Amino acid sequence: MKLRLVLADQLNKSITSLRDLEVHDVILMAEVRSEATYVKHHKKKIAFLFSAMRHFAQDLISEGANVEYVFYDTPDNSGSLFGEVQRVVESHKIDKVVVTSPGEHRLLSEMQGWSKQLDIPVEILNDDRFLSSVNEFADWAKGRKQLRMEFFYREMRRKYSVLMEPEGPTGGEWNYDAKNRKPPKEGLTIPPPFCAEPDIVTRDVMALVDREFADHFGDLEPFHYGVTRGDALAALDMFIETRLACFGDYQDAMIQGEAWMYHSHIALYLNCGLLEPLECVQKAEAAYRQGDVPLNSAEGFIRQIIGWREFVRGIYWLKMPSYKDSNYLEAHRALPEFYWTAETNMNCLRQSILETKQNAYAHHIQRLMVLGNFALLAGLRPDQVNEWYLLVYADAYEWVELPNVSGMVLFADGGLLASKPYAASGSYIKKMSNYCDNCAYKVAAKNGSKACPFNYLYWDFVDRNSEKLRGNPRMGFVFGTLDRMSQDKRLAIKDDTSRFFSALKSGDTV
Known part of the structure; x- marks a missing residue:
């Protein structure tokens, strides 16, 4: 008899651990x-995963599967995955454990010792x-200087024939990112997000989270995330139908x-298994082929999934565990308290942190060019x-979070993932948002107590990291500007x- 372990981010009936199920x-x-x-996850994140797990288990049971489900408040819950595996192995006379490889190195390392322990x-x-295996990515990376x-x-586009024509990429270009940087404008109509009404299962989970995780970050309510495969598909379809057409133009806008x-x-649905990457890609391509969305929107969305998502996972498994200790720029300042409280006079940061607290979500430019840029x-x-x-x-799991933060946000890997630091002054935030309109600081002021801190912090960053960044070919213009600055300006x-x-x-309060 086999024990088949399904993790919280593996809520997919086609997962390898459930194949050939007897x-x-x-x-x-x-x-x-x-x-x-192991980190104090956002209340909404825990509620989402626990409810999605319970609904997935119910689906399996309804199909006749023999599911042993351990609730968080089950009296004899050991509190660890290994403890629960060991308990079931001993109580059911299990002769083999089968599990799909986890998405985090720490858990894989732990599992690799289970056979000896059990x-x-x-x-x-x-x-x-x-869409790309760990070995496939390693083969692609082998011998490359960058x-x-x-x-x-x-x-990946070639492999899966996505947005491809016999003569090459659809439209003649591989990447339409240059068209996807429009600032927000007056009169934009933003469609409402997908919302699922919490059912009794989700309500029970929310009560549990409220009771057991009260000291964790974030707002539990209102809770409107889907928790089933049907919900996830509805959220995907709603995006394709109501948002994708404008996604390309305004994906960087705030x-x-x-x-x-x-x-x-x-x-969050993709990363826990309720959606599969190729079905998302194919629906976006179909919307373009049918004339419902422009090419730049379809390609930009597809690139995030078939390109960036797969790429960061490949980097993670290629470079772990040493990647986790990367600190190329020798950054040592402690995370400010306002990342938890949103008590800052910098309106862009305040808005991004408040929305993160409320939703367990912020879009990629808020994460990269506001929260990450300050970090x-x-x-x-x-x-x-x-x-x-x-x-x-x-949506955060270490395989996707760590390369994005250490590589893309912090340049802590020294340029393995990104070709230059994604550093910017307040002018970028002014261009791509309306945050500066309601800020205590003046984005047009470069120096002084009322100046936007991003303005002088940007040049201080460039200056103090000159030794490590000056040779970067993409930063020649920046250092040219720095070198021409007067001594008074630098002081x-x-x-x-x-x-x-x-x-x-x-x-x-800063």
Whole structure:
């Protein structure tokens, strides 16, 4: 008899651990403290996963599967995955454990020792929900001086014949990102997001989270995320029908009070298994082929899934475990308290943190160019920044979070993932949002107590990291500008930066 373990991010009936299922096999699913609290995950994230797990288990049971489901408050819950596996192995006379490889290195390392501890075989199967296997990516990366997503993405397009014509890529170009950077404008009509009414299962989970995880970050209510395969498909279809057409143009735009913009909000469903990447890609391509959405929107969305998502996973497994310790720019400042409270005078940060707290979601430009940009410019510790991103977002698992934060946000890997640091002054935020209209600081002011901190922090970042960044071919113009600055200007930057960091260290509201 086999024990088939299904993890919280493997809610898919075609997962390798459930193939060749025999009637007497036991499927184990467990809500355990060790996984819910190894970082103090957002309340909505825990509620989403626990409810999705319970609904998935109900589906399996309705089809006749033998499911052993361990609720968080089950009296004899051991609190760990291994403890629950061991209990079922001993109580059911299991002779083999089967599990699909987990998405986090720490858990895989733990599982690799289970066979010895249990004294029975533990088979860890490949997770083939992804479009590129770990080995396939490693083969692609072998011998390359630089690993760039664009070239990997082209290979994936060819492999799956996505947006391809006999003569080459549809439209003649591989990438339409240059068309996807429009700032927000007056009169945009943002469609409402997909909302699912919590059923009794979800309500029970919410009560559990409210009781057991009261000290965790985030707002539990209102809760409107879907928790079933049907919900996830409805969310995908709603995006394709109502948002995808404008997604390309405005994917980088930010508007105060509009948390959702034209984004898909499906990453949490993709990353837990309720959606599959290829079905999302194919629906977007079909919408383009049918004339419902422009090419730049379809291609931009497809690139996020078939390109970026697969690329960061490949980087993660290629470079772990040492990747987690990367700190190329030697950043050592502690994460400010306002990342938890949103108590800051910088309106762009306040809005992005408040929306993260409310929704366990922020779109990629908020994550990269507001929250991440400040972390980069301020030299925040990579371990603390990574922990924050991992716990606050419902779609975050280490395989996707760590490369995005250490590589893309913080340049902590020294350029393995990104070709340059994604650093920007307040002018970028002004261009791509209306946040500056309601800010205590003046984005047009470059220096002084009322100047936007992003302005002088940007140049301080460039200056203090000159030794490591000056040779970057994409930063030649930036260093040329720095070198032409007057001594008085550079001293003003240093004075403003020193004042800002002193206030931050003292606990003042900045």
